[in-house]
Amino acid sequence: MIRLEGITKSFDGKDGPVSALDGIDLSVAKGEIFGIIGSSGAGKSTLVRLINLLERPTGGDVFVGGERVTDAKGERLRNLRRSIGMVFQHFNLLSARTVAGNVAYPLELTGQYGKYEIAERVSQLLARVGLTEYADKYPRQLSGGQKQRVGIARALACEPQVVLCDEATSALDPQTTGSVLDLLREINRDLGVTIVLITHEMDVIRRTCDRVAVLDRGTVVEQGTVVDVFLHPRHPATLKLVREAEPDGGWLETAAAADLGGRTARLTFTGPTAHKPILGRIARENLVDYGILAGRVGHIRETPYAQFIVSLSGRDVAGAIAGLRASGVDVELQRDADEFPPVGMQLSERALHVV
Numbered sequence: 001m002i003r004l005e006g007i008t009k010s011f012d013g014k015d016g017p018v019s020a021l022d023g024i025d026l027s028v029a030k031g032e033i034f035g036i037i038g039s040s041g042a043g044k045s046t047l048v049r050l051i052n053l054l055e056r057p058t059g060g061d062v063f064v065g066g067e068r069v070t071d072a073k074g075e076r077l078r079n080l081r082r083s084i085g086m087v088f089q090h091f092n093l094l095s096a097r098t099v100a101g102n103v104a105y106p107l108e109l110t111g112q113y114g115k116y117e118i119a120e121r122v123s124q125l126l127a128r129v130g131l132t133e134y135a136d137k138y139p140r141q142l143s144g145g146q147k148q149r150v151g152i153a154r155a156l157a158c159e160p161q162v163v164l165c166d167e168a169t170s171a172l173d174p175q176t177t178g179s180v181l182d183l184l185r186e187i188n189r190d191l192g193v194t195i196v197l198i199t200h201e202m203d204v205i206r207r208t209c210d211r212v213a214v215l216d217r218g219t220v221v222e223q224g225t226v227v228d229v230f231l232h233p234r235h236p237a238t239l240k241l242v243r244e245a246e247p248d249g250g251w252l253e254t255a256a257a258a259d260l261g262g263r264t265a266r267l268t269f270t271g272p273t274a275h276k277p278i279l280g281r282i283a284r285e286n287l288v289d290y291g292i293l294a295g296r297v298g299h300i301r302e303t304p305y306a307q308f309i310v311s312l313s314g315r316d317v318a319g320a321i322a323g324l325r326a327s328g329v330d331v332e333l334q335r336d337a338d339e340f341p342p343v344g345m346q347l348s349e350r351a352l353h354v355v
């Protein structure tokens with residue numbers, strides 16, 4: 001649906017050009033929810049604005065729906081922008097227009113619809129975002145979550161194939177964030193709209209997206225399914241974002257890591273294996289014990305997961321590892337006991353030392 005090839009973008013700064021993006025290659029498939037995550041200044045907004053050509057790349061090409069649009073102008077550019085809705089962090093609603101007037105605005109701009117057609121479409125859109133009763137209110141009379149629902153209805157007005165969300169939930173409290181993310185998922189499921197969502201919060205990605213790209217200083221440092229990137233973060237920028245998403249409900253760590261003397265392994269249970277009583281059976285069959293050094297359990301969208309870093313010791317450690325793998329557990333082994341990082345190092349950094 002969207003393909004970025006070799007994208008570079010630099011801006012004129014007062015001390016010469018400032019590079020915002022450097023060699024980006026990305027593809028977003030039709031109908032998926034694709035997340036782009038990175039810390040402040042990583043280049044997320046610039047990247048998302050290149051997709052609807054609010055910014056033009058310095059180098060490389062942008063493809064939408066299989067068509068190269070890098071140099072699109074005039075009517076072609078207007079059509080492209082109509083096929084791509086956008087949702088903004090600070091809603092960008094017109095304060096002098098009612099809720100209905102805001103949603104009608106992009107339809108009016110096309111000059112292609114009559115008054116009654118617009119009224120009909122607006123009422124369908126407001127029903128979809130749950131704001132039918134608010135049609136005649138003004139933005140100042142709405143909560144943040146309601147304003148963002150208006151923003152989403154407006155983004156859908158021209159029946160786009162793609163919706164770009166630029167930090168759409170960053171100005172909202174956690175509960176409202178949840179309901180706006182649910183709405184985006186519903187729209188994706190019901191209308192088949194492709195969604196590209198940029199955020200600095202891993203939790204937004206975990207709850208919403210199918211795939212994710214991690215942006216760091218203008219380059220994509222990691223990309224893949226959310227399950228893989230979230231459970232097996234490899235780049236330091238990703239590790240940092242994952243840890244930020246789990247302030248206390250995530251990794252539970254113990255200090256005795258180096259003293260247990262066993263084989264250190266990271267065990268990941270996802271999907272159907274997440275709740276199965278596998279560990280005890282394997283321990284009994286192979287006469288092994290587990291010292292749990294760290295752990296986290298939760299969901300990535302609907303997929304349950306559990307992940308532990310354990311020290312394995314006892315009679316048949318190799319047999320236990322084979323048994324875990326045969327039961328569908330992903331087992332990553334620390335390469336060499338001497339490589340185990342000092343106690344006190346973050347366990348997610350330790351995770352880099354496993355193979």
Ligand SMILES: Nc1ncnc2c1ncn2[C@@H]1O[C@H](COP(=O)(O)OP(=O)(O)OP(=O)(O)O)[C@@H](O)[C@H]1O
Pocket residue numbers: 011012013018019020038039040041042043044045046047200
């Ligand atoms: N119009 C511009 N002129 C000059 N530099 C710019 C411009 N827009 C972005 N930049 C620079 O490009 C880099 C990437 O900025 P961008 O806004 O894309 O990052 P971001 O990841 O969206 O950050 P944030 O989350 O803080 O919005 C930054 O160094 C920024 O200062």
